[in-house]
Amino acid sequence: MTAIPPSELDRPALARGRSAADTDLRSVSAAIRRAEFGDRLRSLALAAPLLVLLALSFGIPIVLLLSRAVYDPTIANALPQTSQALSGWSGSGLPDDAAFLALAADLKDNQAKGTAYELAKSLNARLPGARSQVLKTVRQLEGAGDKPPLEVVKSVPFWSQPGTWPAIANGTHAVTSFYLLSALDLRWNADGSIERVPPEQAIFLQVFMRTFFVAAAVTLATLLLGFPLAYLIASAPKGLAAILIVAVLLPFWTSILVRTAAWTVLLQKFGLVNDMLLWLGVVDDRLDLMYSRIGLIIAMTHIQLPFTLLPIYSVMRTIPPSQMKAAYSLGGRPFTAFRRIYLPQVFPGVMAGCLLTFILCLGYYITPALIGGASDQLISNFIGNYVNVELNWEMAAALSFILLVFTLALFGIFARILGLDRLKLV
Amino acid sequence: MSAVATAWPAGNAASAPAADLKGFVEFTDVEKSYDGRTFAVTRLNLSVARGEFLTLLGPSGSGKTTTLNMLAGFERPTRGVITLEGRSVDRLPPYERNIGMVFQNYALFPHMTVEENVAFPLSVRKIDKADITTRVGRALDMVRLKQFGDRRPTQLSGGQQQRVALARALVFEPSLVLMDEPLGALDKKLREHMQLEIKQLHTMLGVTIVYVTHDQSEALTMSDRVAVFNNGGIAQLGSPDDLYNTPQSSFVASFIGENNTLAGKVEHVVGKECRVALDGGGAITALAIGVAEGGACHVAIRPERLGLAAAAQAGNRLTATVDGRIYLGDHQRLLARLENGQVLTVKVGPEATMANGEPVLVSCAPGDCRAFPADAGTAGSISKTTGE
Numbered sequence A: 001m002t003a004i005p006p007s008e009l010d011r012p013a014l015a016r017g018r019s020a021a022d023t024d025l026r027s028v029s030a031a032i033r034r035a036e037f038g039d040r041l042r043s044l045a046l047a048a049p050l051l052v053l054l055a056l057s058f059g060i061p062i063v064l065l066l067s068r069a070v071y072d073p074t075i076a077n078a079l080p081q082t083s084q085a086l087s088g089w090s091g092s093g094l095p096d097d098a099a100f101l102a103l104a105a106d107l108k109d110n111q112a113k114g115t116a117y118e119l120a121k122s123l124n125a126r127l128p129g130a131r132s133q134v135l136k137t138v139r140q141l142e143g144a145g146d147k148p149p150l151e152v153v154k155s156v157p158f159w160s161q162p163g164t165w166p167a168i169a170n171g172t173h174a175v176t177s178f179y180l181l182s183a184l185d186l187r188w189n190a191d192g193s194i195e196r197v198p199p200e201q202a203i204f205l206q207v208f209m210r211t212f213f214v215a216a217a218v219t220l221a222t223l224l225l226g227f228p229l230a231y232l233i234a235s236a237p238k239g240l241a242a243i244l245i246v247a248v249l250l251p252f253w254t255s256i257l258v259r260t261a262a263w264t265v266l267l268q269k270f271g272l273v274n275d276m277l278l279w280l281g282v283v284d285d286r287l288d289l290m291y292s293r294i295g296l297i298i299a300m301t302h303i304q305l306p307f308t309l310l311p312i313y314s315v316m317r318t319i320p321p322s323q324m325k326a327a328y329s330l331g332g333r334p335f336t337a338f339r340r341i342y343l344p345q346v347f348p349g350v351m352a353g354c355l356l357t358f359i360l361c362l363g364y365y366i367t368p369a370l371i372g373g374a375s376d377q378l379i380s381n382f383i384g385n386y387v388n389v390e391l392n393w394e395m396a397a398a399l400s401f402i403l404l405v406f407t408l409a410l411f412g413i414f415a416r417i418l419g420l421d422r423l424k425l426v
Numbered sequence B: 001m002s003a004v005a006t007a008w009p010a011g012n013a014a015s016a017p018a019a020d021l022k023g024f025v026e027f028t029d030v031e032k033s034y035d036g037r038t039f040a041v042t043r044l045n046l047s048v049a050r051g052e053f054l055t056l057l058g059p060s061g062s063g064k065t066t067t068l069n070m071l072a073g074f075e076r077p078t079r080g081v082i083t084l085e086g087r088s089v090d091r092l093p094p095y096e097r098n099i100g101m102v103f104q105n106y107a108l109f110p111h112m113t114v115e116e117n118v119a120f121p122l123s124v125r126k127i128d129k130a131d132i133t134t135r136v137g138r139a140l141d142m143v144r145l146k147q148f149g150d151r152r153p154t155q156l157s158g159g160q161q162q163r164v165a166l167a168r169a170l171v172f173e174p175s176l177v178l179m180d181e182p183l184g185a186l187d188k189k190l191r192e193h194m195q196l197e198i199k200q201l202h203t204m205l206g207v208t209i210v211y212v213t214h215d216q217s218e219a220l221t222m223s224d225r226v227a228v229f230n231n232g233g234i235a236q237l238g239s240p241d242d243l244y245n246t247p248q249s250s251f252v253a254s255f256i257g258e259n260n261t262l263a264g265k266v267e268h269v270v271g272k273e274c275r276v277a278l279d280g281g282g283a284i285t286a287l288a289i290g291v292a293e294g295g296a297c298h299v300a301i302r303p304e305r306l307g308l309a310a311a312a313q314a315g316n317r318l319t320a321t322v323d324g325r326i327y328l329g330d331h332q333r334l335l336a337r338l339e340n341g342q343v344l345t346v347k348v349g350p351e352a353t354m355a356n357g358e359p360v361l362v363s364c365a366p367g368d369c370r371a372f373p374a375d376a377g378t379a380g381s382i383s384k385t386t387g388e
Helices: A011-067 A074-078 A080-086 A097-113 A116-126 A130-142 A149-155 A164-171 A178-183 A204-235 A238-249 A256-267 A272-280 A293-317 A321-329 A334-362 A366-371 A379-388 A393-418 B064-072 B114-123 B129-142 B158-170 B188-205 B216-222 B240-245 B250-255
Strands: A186-188 A194-196 B025-032 B041-048 B053-057 B079-084 B099-102 B176-180 B208-213 B225-230 B233-238 B260-270 B273-278 B283-288 B296-301 B316-327 B332-338 B343-348 B359-364 B369-373
Touching: A011 A393, A074 A080, A074 A116, A074 A164, A080 A097, A080 A164, A097 A116, A097 A130, A097 A149, A116 A130, A116 A164, A130 A149, A178 A186, A178 A393, A204 A238, A204 A293, A204 A334, A204 A379, A204 A393, A238 A293, A256 A272, A256 A293, A256 A366, A293 A334, A293 A366, A321 A334, A321 B099, A334 A393, A366 A379, A379 A393, B025 B064, B041 B064, B041 B233, B053 B064, B053 B216, B064 B079, B064 B099, B064 B176, B064 B208, B064 B225, B099 B158, B114 B129, B114 B158, B129 B158, B158 B188, B188 B216, B208 B216, B216 B240, B225 B240, B225 B250, B233 B240, B233 B250, B250 B260, B250 B296, B250 B369, B260 B283, B260 B343, B273 B296, B283 B316, B316 B343, B332 B359
Parallel strands: B053 B208, B053 B225, B099 B176, B176 B208, B283 B369
Antiparallel strands: A186 A194, B025 B041, B025 B079, B225 B233, B260 B273, B260 B296, B273 B283, B296 B369, B316 B332, B316 B359, B332 B343
């Protein structure tokens, strides 16, 4: 029973005793708070080792890595004299000779310290083609002998091109929006406003769209396949349900790499799936399932199926059979009963399962790398490429940051629509 | 429920009077098997009259819930025919039977408010909105829950939830309402209160109610007739009074109310009575209910039919010693150990003061002793069948 509403209590008595009761209540609730605080402190202490581990191995590295997206001191550190010399530069045209001299000095210093390549790489990220020019200039400065450094620098046409010096000036600011803007196919233009990059350079928005499309398609496929299966398992007798659950979980217990490799065997041009389709007469010619969007979606759907299915199943299991019996006995036809009684009750599970799969799909890496074609690489593949191949961690951090923001925004929207407490993840 | 609701339409009393002759609900040779080997229900013949309150009573696994489920349409009989108002319902799905049902766990829809729950059977019948509102209001009024209309079921107590379930099962005015242990989850006091409410609703609305329970006192309190189930069939069908006073088998005698059971052997049968030699010594005269001479039998005697004979009395007299006394306020139960070792419970007045070990003379009229063949199932030997 809920508390008795005040209206049913003796009102005058209440009014009389109110002030005294209030003080009493206050001290009681303060005591309760104190007791609860102690309890909370204790449970927090028990969780402390985990929290520390999470902070050290997860939280701090993520923050440090993501900060690289906006904080890149490489150029500023490598070109201290140039930075100084450029501080008075208007930003248009070429800077004065002092800046060229400072650059020459900085480049020499970098060569001496062995950081020239790092500088070249960092500048290259902002100014494609800069790497070879920087290294060439460094070599020429070294072998110049008596030739004045100013002449050497000026003899390399790159340093007199219109885009070069603004990029350097920009790079001398350690805090930069360059990478984040690039991750969204945007850039600062000459007059200080943000513009879209030319279409031939724009890639990331398209990759983000592709990632979201693949994630949505896989989510939908797992839902269409998983929902009836979850219903079957939830309504099956215990023994059969256990077998079915194991069948669902079995691939779940296999390494994702192994499963992906298995799909490459199945999906390839002369693989089992093509053999079967041909034998059944569904197709006349072998399909290109490998290195294609459709193959990618098939493999990802297989891997993600348990993630969508299990939350749905766990919610379905809590719905007693008498619910549907009641709906039938009250005159609800099967479809009506399903739509008005069953579906609203499993909806939180459906949402949780779909959200889980969708968010996991946004971060898929191995499967698109192995099964997807060149045009099926998702955002994680680009991030991986920047980290492992290009060694441009700033760009990787920027892309990760944008992905994280999108994901959190999506989660926020879901939670807002559904209410976080109704989201039955387990 | 003193403030009985206003003009609630009496259950479709106007329709099909001819069907009453045949029985409103009729089970003919109905059998149900889940696995093809054992039967949850066997050779069931049962007729329910219009407006009757019939209770299916039995231990778990006796087939009563299976019977109810077949009537509701959730199970199909393996053999036999069930008719409702003279029509076979064999091919009628549950949603076309127009039978209200109340479940043990209430089966309220947790995602709907109380009002929406009660409105559900009306809205699936495509009744117009204004009409639904009036009828839902009337139904909630009937179970005194009008002010709880916008609550969720989980915000109500067990008794209130069950009243919502009642309103929901009655709001579309079905002529037959099934109740599957509806009060099983409530505490004793609330259960007794709800028994009265359900009984009053039944009287007021004139609906036919088929009620399943394993609680014999509930069955006796509420029903017009009780069908006692055992091993998938009806052991006895009759009014509560019949079942209590003239049980036809050892099972019914021990299942309904409290009974002393004495084991013995039939010496001879004379007319309606027989002489039974009790195991371990002693003899008793009892009514013969299907016993044969020389056969083992159980003699059932109600505790309140036993007396402590001070003076010479006609009938059976058994010497015993007091083994214990249980004080119950308005009366006491005396445990009397017979010379043969069997123990009888005797209902005595609250003022009786016997000490343990004191000899007593227990008496009873032969007409109050019923001898049943020992082989017919007793309450202690219920074989498990599938279902329920």
